[in-house]
Amino acid sequence: xxxxxxxxxxxxxxxxxxxxxxxxxxxxxxxxxxxxxxxxxxxxxxxxxxxxxxxxxxxxxxxxxxxxxxxxxxxxxxxxxxxxxxxxxxxxxxxxxxxxxxxxxxxxxxxxxxxxxxxxxxxxxxxxxxxxxxxxxxxxxxxxxxxxxxxxxxxxxxxxxxxxxxxxxxxxxxxxxxxxxxxxxxxxxxxxxxxxxxxxxxxxxxxxxxxxxxxxxxxxxxxxxxxxxxxxxxxxxxxxxxxxxxxxxxx
Numbered sequence: 001x002x003x004x005x006x007x008x009x010x011x012x013x014x015x016x017x018x019x020x021x022x023x024x025x026x027x028x029x030x031x032x033x034x035x036x037x038x039x040x041x042x043x044x045x046x047x048x049x050x051x052x053x054x055x056x057x058x059x060x061x062x063x064x065x066x067x068x069x070x071x072x073x074x075x076x077x078x079x080x081x082x083x084x085x086x087x088x089x090x091x092x093x094x095x096x097x098x099x100x101x102x103x104x105x106x107x108x109x110x111x112x113x114x115x116x117x118x119x120x121x122x123x124x125x126x127x128x129x130x131x132x133x134x135x136x137x138x139x140x141x142x143x144x145x146x147x148x149x150x151x152x153x154x155x156x157x158x159x160x161x162x163x164x165x166x167x168x169x170x171x172x173x174x175x176x177x178x179x180x181x182x183x184x185x186x187x188x189x190x191x192x193x194x195x196x197x198x199x200x201x202x203x204x205x206x207x208x209x210x211x212x213x214x215x216x217x218x219x220x221x222x223x224x225x226x227x228x229x230x231x232x233x234x235x236x237x238x239x240x241x242x243x244x245x246x247x248x249x250x251x
Contacts, residue, residue, distance in 0.1 A: 001026050002047065002156070002188065007056035008212075009042055016042040017053070018212035026155075029189040031199040034209035040192045041160055043209075047190065048077045048158060060156070075099055078149030078187075082161035084141045086133040092118075092144055093129040099152040117147040122177055139170035143177070150183050157184075159191040163198065175201075196239050200246040208232060220246060 002024040009017040017039045024030050032040035045051040047058060049070040058065045065073055079085075086095050096117060097110040105113075118125045121143040133141055142162065149157060162178075163171045175198070178184075193199055199206050200220040207217045216228045224243045227233045236243070 001061060002190070003059040003062075004043075004047075005057045005059075007043070007046060007053045007058065009046060009051060009053050015212050017046070019056070020212075020214055021056075022207065022214070022217070024188055024190060026188055027186070029184075029191070029202060029204045030207065031191045031193060031203035031205075032207045032209055033193060033196065033199040035194060038209040039212040040209050042212075044158055044160055044190060044192050047156075048074050048079060075102060075152065076154050076156070078152070078154040078157040080142075080145050080149045080157070080159040080162040082164055084133070084145035086141060086144060086148075088133055091130050091132060092123070092136070095133070095144055096147045096151050098148065099154075103152055105152075113151055114147075117150060117183075120177075120181060120183070121147050123147070137170070139166055139174050142166060142174055146174075146178060150181070155186065155188060157187045157189045159189065161192055161194070164193065164195065196236070197242045197246070200242065201249075208235065210235075 004020060004022050007017055007020050008015065020039075020043065022030075032043060034040050042051060046053050047065070049065060060073075087098070090098070093111070093114050096114045097105075100110045100113060114129065115125045118129065123140060123143055128136065128140070133144070136144065142165075146162065149159075163175050166174060179202070189202075191198075191202060203220070205217060206220060206223055208215045208223060210231060216223055216232050218226075220243065223232060224236055224239075227236070
């Protein structure tokens, strides 16, 4: 469980995150949805201490994240970056296995884990495990980034616009394979996106953000059918076809 209490963060005179509180239950998938500058990525980065809050507290399983070294905290949290964040001079196998190596896994165990994840994410181990990131397409690189985040079996997965830099066809393919991963059944996932369809497809709950605040929280149906104010109405204006497609896929 992740508990966020009254978190704020400013950059100069700009309040990027303004006194936000929420709880993520174990195994829940939540999405922070909003336009650029709404505070969603800043909030995500504070959960694993890539950024420190100015005030407030974050607890994971009842323990303050500040009670341990940031490096140790991050080894227990998977993180998928928008631009994949791969190390260019490491092979694909080395990129995927980096956290297990830091945790002291045996070489054979790491190799088996890398092979398994590459196969699940449609990356041929025979073809790509010894390759370097610049030899892969953008979609393949993002698959490696997802595999790396999952490699150590961390119970929490943070994802910052994980499909946003991909072209529409590649994005749909990577997202489909991601959704089918059995690895996700035991994960608590927090995802940031500006894509409404993505939020509807992947979230148990959506937090719509603007100006560093959560404007409304709830299911896709809550936000679309029961908006709390004009901002929410305007945000989803013209998106009825996305919502109807989502509803039909659920029925």
